[in-house]
Every structure is written in C-alpha cells, then in structure tokens.
Amino acid sequence: MAKKNTANMDPTVFEFLGGHPGMTTGEIANALGKTHASVAGILAQLISSGRVIKTSTPEGKQVWSINEMPFGRGNPVRQLFEQLLKECRHATA
Known part of the structure; x- marks a missing residue:
C-alpha cells in the first residue's frame, strides 16, 4: 500500500504564524516538527520579502509575526x- 502524501495538509510557516504570532524560531520549529535551521531559512526568506517582522519581547527574545502592511x-x-x-x-479647507 502506498504511503499517503500529507505534505499539502501541513501548515506553512507563514500560515502557522498567522494563527500564532509572537513565537520564537525554536517554538515554531517544534510546533511544526521542522528543524530550527529550516524554519530560520524560511523566516529569512519571508522577512526579505516583507511578509513577516521580527520584534523583541521585554525579556529580549526575538519573536515573529505577520507584517500587516507588507508593502x-x-x-x-x-x-x-x-x-x-x-x-x-x-474639501474642508
């Protein structure tokens, strides 16, 4: 019996961030079952395209969220x- 392909059913990093803003790279990787390096690479691509932003918490942790105004x-x-x-x-002047 062939193994069912579930790759298309897994959320992307971008989709995941939409529902879980303010997570670190490691937290995203753990939640999605991916390596830290692969998530970091994906986030680097997303930040360069302006789709996500990185901010710091008061504790100094770097967290990610969707950029609401990417353009x-x-x-x-x-x-x-x-x-x-x-x-x-x-009109009012």
Whole structure:
C-alpha cells in the first residue's frame, strides 16, 4: 500500500504564524516538527520579502509575526486611504 502524501495538509510557516504570532524560531520549529535551521531559512526568506517582522519581547527574545502592511506606503489600500484623506482635507479647507 502506498504511503499517503500529507505534505499539502501541513501548515506553512507563514500560515502557522498567522494563527500564532509572537513565537520564537525554536517554538515554531517544534510546533511544526521542522528543524530550527529550516524554519530560520524560511523566516529569512519571508522577512526579505516583507511578509513577516521580527520584534523583541521585554525579556529580549526575538519573536515573529505577520507584517500587516507588507508593502508599506506602496500598499494599494493604503494609497487609496491616503488619497481619500487628502481629498477630505482639501474639501474642508
């Protein structure tokens, strides 16, 4: 009997972080059953693409979470908001 492929059913690091923000690299690796090195590599790719951010806790631990504004000012929703805000300010001036 062939072994069932469950790889597509496992959450990705990005998906996991969406539901579990504020975890360390080691905690993410343990929860997903991956090595620390593989999760660190994935997080490095995600941070370089702007999809996640790394912050420090008061205790000094480095923790990860999803970047809610991955495009910064280039975010289309943000641009629309800024345009509408500008129009409102000019309308009341």
